[in-house]
Amino acid sequence: MPLLEVRNLKKVYTTRFGANQVQALSDVSFSVEEGEYVAIMGESGSGKTTLLNILASLDKPTSGDVLLNGRNITAIKDGEICAFRREHLGFVFQDFNLLDTFSIEDNIFLPLVLSRQPHKAMQQRLGPIAQKLGIGEILQKYPYEVSGGQKQRAAVARALITNPQIILADEPTGALDSKAATKLLRMLHDINADGQTILMVTHSIRAASHAGRVLFIKDGEVFHQIYRGQMTNDELYQKISDTLTVLTTGGKDVE
Template identity: 55%
Template structure:
């Protein structure tokens, strides 16, 4: 079943005072199946973050549309958009984006509170998720009291607590050391194994090698896609490094 569809996505930015127009995305088409773990790989400036922002409904495309689970983003009223995002999408960002006014517990619960969930229900969801992510002992700490990896796991918990249809991740390992990165990506794979659909944007072949399919993007266009199949992660990683160096003039990063 197709969960997410990007249809002819175009995003152009115009310079100040109607100067030179700059095209960040140029007719991007792709589909994501239910339960797929898709990585979008590209160098900086390739338009991958723009793409993710469109998929996240944080930005509006100049042309084209995004369809999630049969629902077109264009058909959603501006005022309903925030609620839609809250109920269907989960986000993980490069710089965690946790609120420092909240404890880890409250950061995770934020989307549920906004959805007006019952307090008992919150507890029921929080405890297993937190123990799975190794956050049980940190629940009452503040974001600035814990490490980067722990902060990013908190952000994952916040994204996952609503059981979103789609988990979006923008360079989730960008600010992490290699051990925390591997740990986080393992968590992603686990979620994926249990049926969670994930779209992750990254410039790192290592991060992308955890996915089941990689889309290469350059200058706002999708170049190609590579499926992992039954290949072990190591081999897939080597294939990705080769592909990216030949496709993108060494624009991709091995780490």
């Protein structure tokens, strides 16, 4: 059974007073196996952000289902959804979403604090994660005292510390310079190699070329997908670039 199964998702937004309807997703279906690293790409307005919000249980579809390890997250009651999100999903955002009044360590601990985990257990979880991500020396600093790359690595640590079933990353390299982005992408690759499932929404061909599979969304549907297979990052980069050219020029045939 797939870890994540998306079935016939449709999302229609109704404007104020019901004057107009906008269809963000029309019929999206795909699955993600445990341990996969999947990138989702598409033009602005293609529906990929709406899709991510539904997968993150931040929005509900008009119709269709999202199953995480067999449980339909679209049917979870509002009073339970925050705890479910905290216990099963990890999030990495473009703008880091760190609290400047908290130290880096306290930002990482926040989801465990909300789950009422004992401090000793938090420290035990943090040690190996901080070492893997190379942030041990900044744990007592505040977000405004560290670089963008360090902030994003702290955000990755916060996502990992709950042992989530899947990490959802929204443009994780979007606010980083090329050097910091490359370092982060290598770390995400290593994290995935350790067995962590990752689903990433990105505009960056370079970021997507580190994934094992790339899904392309167009007009609210899955337009095409590429499996890495034996391709190198550079070969996958070129394949993604060619597919985006077809997608943006209105073509229908992708090899």
